[in-house]
Amino acid sequence: MEQITIDEADLRLLELLQTDASRSNQALAELAHLSPPTSLRRVKRLRALGLIEREVAILQPDRLAPLIGHGLTALVEITLERQGAEQLDAFESRVVPDAAVQQCYRVSPGPDFILVVLVADMPAYLALAQRLFTSDANVRNVKAFFSLKRAKFDPRLPLGATAGERGVTRHLLD
CATH class of the missing domain: 3.30.70.920 (Lrp/AsnC effector binding domain/regulation of amino acid metabolism (RAM) domain)
Structure with missing residues (x-):
């Protein structure tokens, strides 16, 4: 079983990506308070770990x-x-x-x-x-x-910002 570790920066990146994955790496890095190379490396790692399943356009x-x-x-x-x-x-x-x-x-x-x-x-x-x-x-x-009316649709997963704010590192077992 592989152990996956994510930290506060990973959580910020995941939250930003699930809100708008069309951002450039430069914009993503700025919003996540990371350097562009660090942002790119971390996003590639998150994809490789399977935490980012896919990126899609949500139609209205x-x-x-x-x-x-x-x-x-x-x-x-x-x-x-x-x-x-x-x-x-x-x-x-x-x-x-x-x-x-x-x-x-x-x-x-x-x-x-x-x-x-x-x-x-x-x-x-x-x-x-x-x-x-x-x-x-x-x-x-x-x-x-x-369905007569869709009042809400939000595909984002709650990532528990409070844990990120505390600086907690999370370990996931695969």
């Missing part, structure tokens, strides 16, 4: 809606008939590659999975439900909730 759905349509967001609860590890893995393996499935969570207690799906319209949701849920004999119950 309400601004895009006039151009591509609003779409339909559904939060879907799935309960399986049998919940053995093999059945849970099989369901997950089937739904995760589907482009309409934006997020997939195994949850407990209650349903086995919560999915966040985005489709063009109700007929597209029906096609997705038939493709992913109805065709699986192990799916016992499907309960969908359709």
